[in-house]
Amino acid sequence: MSVSVLGSGAFGTALAISLAGNGPVTLWSRNGDQAKQMRAARENATRLPSIALPADITVTADIAEALRAATLLLAVPMQKLRSALQDHAPALRGKTLVACCKGIELTSGLGPVAVIKESVPDARVALLTGPSFADDIAHGLPTALTLACEDTELGKALQTELTTANLRLYRTTDTIGAELGGALKNVMAIGCGAAIGAGLGDSARAALMTRGFAEMQRFAAMRGARADTLMGLSGLGDLVLTCSSELSRNYRFGLSLGLNQPFDSQMTVEGVATARAMSDIAAKEGLDMPISATVADLSHGAYSVTEAIQNLLNRPLKEE
Numbered sequence: 001m002s003v004s005v006l007g008s009g010a011f012g013t014a015l016a017i018s019l020a021g022n023g024p025v026t027l028w029s030r031n032g033d034q035a036k037q038m039r040a041a042r043e044n045a046t047r048l049p050s051i052a053l054p055a056d057i058t059v060t061a062d063i064a065e066a067l068r069a070a071t072l073l074l075a076v077p078m079q080k081l082r083s084a085l086q087d088h089a090p091a092l093r094g095k096t097l098v099a100c101c102k103g104i105e106l107t108s109g110l111g112p113v114a115v116i117k118e119s120v121p122d123a124r125v126a127l128l129t130g131p132s133f134a135d136d137i138a139h140g141l142p143t144a145l146t147l148a149c150e151d152t153e154l155g156k157a158l159q160t161e162l163t164t165a166n167l168r169l170y171r172t173t174d175t176i177g178a179e180l181g182g183a184l185k186n187v188m189a190i191g192c193g194a195a196i197g198a199g200l201g202d203s204a205r206a207a208l209m210t211r212g213f214a215e216m217q218r219f220a221a222m223r224g225a226r227a228d229t230l231m232g233l234s235g236l237g238d239l240v241l242t243c244s245s246e247l248s249r250n251y252r253f254g255l256s257l258g259l260n261q262p263f264d265s266q267m268t269v270e271g272v273a274t275a276r277a278m279s280d281i282a283a284k285e286g287l288d289m290p291i292s293a294t295v296a297d298l299s300h301g302a303y304s305v306t307e308a309i310q311n312l313l314n315r316p317l318k319e320e
């Protein structure tokens with residue numbers, strides 16, 4: 001089998017570097033100039049500077065070249081996934097498409113697996129998610145991820161194909177639980193970053209992580225996820241990583257809110273749109289999701305971190 005990665009940002013490049021340890025990989029960029037630059041410098045200077053691209057990676061802007069592979073990893077931001085698929089939908093028919101993005105589509109309320117099924121109905125679909133920073137993967141540091149696929153046999157084949165020397169994949173058939181864990185932890189990471197940025201302390205962060213996890217579990221159960229999936233790498237594992245490391249862009253975005261400092265608008269911060277999508281869906285379903293709703297409002301400047309915390313603290317007392 002052969003693999004291509006569509007999307008040459010931080011995560012797509014890191015996955016290509018890791019997979020190159022297994023054999024040839026094609027890394028596709030939609031930007032011809034970027035592809036040319038990466039081919040010449042043998043690095044992704046904007047997203048993963050100073051990390052060499054192994055010789056087994058072919059960088060291309062020619063989609064036909066990338067689509068020769070049977071397995072395609074889709075490493076684009078969640079809110080861009082549908083348009084990326086629509087751009088090439090006829091050529092994607094029958095392919096194995098592995099979503100590598102984390103989020104809920106704002107316009108539809110759907111996760112990546114459902115968006116792929118709608119956009120390319122006869123594709124074979126899977127999801128790769130879990131606690132991992134692109135930088136760590138690209139440096140070959142040990143990482144464990146979840147490969148989610150409803151089709152057990154395809155899941156096993158992908159688990160074998162995409163496991164590398166330092167990237168160990170676990171398998172599940174619960175795509176809903178796996179994709180929601182990855183999507184929702186970004187919302188909580190923004191909240192935790194904001195709390196730390198505003199000087200509210202580690203105890204406040206622990207409270208936000210724990211009560212945020214309760215919201216994740218509630219939302220995932222409503223969508224039909226298995227409870228144990230949320231306890232695994234794609235849920236709790238990624239929540240812990242993202243809420244506690246300044247390598248996370250979602251956490252750093254939250255920090256900037258707490259510190260009242262500007263943030264680079266070119267940075268991919270998946271939790272902003274997902275917080276909005278999640279709290280809109282929760283409101284419609286009558287689910288109690290105060291932290292998610294607060295992060296959604298905070299991210300759009302509706303109030304300050306201090307006001308947000310006061311709102312959360314002043315809610316009626318309840319059982320845990």
Ligand SMILES: NC(=O)c1ccc[n+]([C@@H]2O[C@H](COP(=O)([O-])OP(=O)(O)OC[C@H]3O[C@@H](n4cnc5c(N)ncnc54)[C@H](O)[C@@H]3O)[C@@H](O)[C@H]2O)c1
Nearest residue numbers: 007008009010011012030076077080084101102133134268
């Ligand atoms: N960076 C990480 O550490 C990391 C780790 C795990 C998962 N992820 C997930 O991977 C996804 C991508 O994140 P990233 O870090 O690579 O972001 P990034 O901003 O570094 O890169 C995104 C890439 O997608 C490309 N792109 C955007 N719209 C496109 C379109 N319509 N068609 C084709 N390409 C398009 C951009 O040109 C860019 O190269 C996100 O959902 C993120 O949550 C990232």
Ligand SMILES: O=P(O)(O)OC[C@H](O)CO
Nearest residue numbers: 130131132248249250251
């Ligand atoms: O940089 P972030 O916040 O998008 O987080 C990256 C990964 O999702 C961590 O698992």
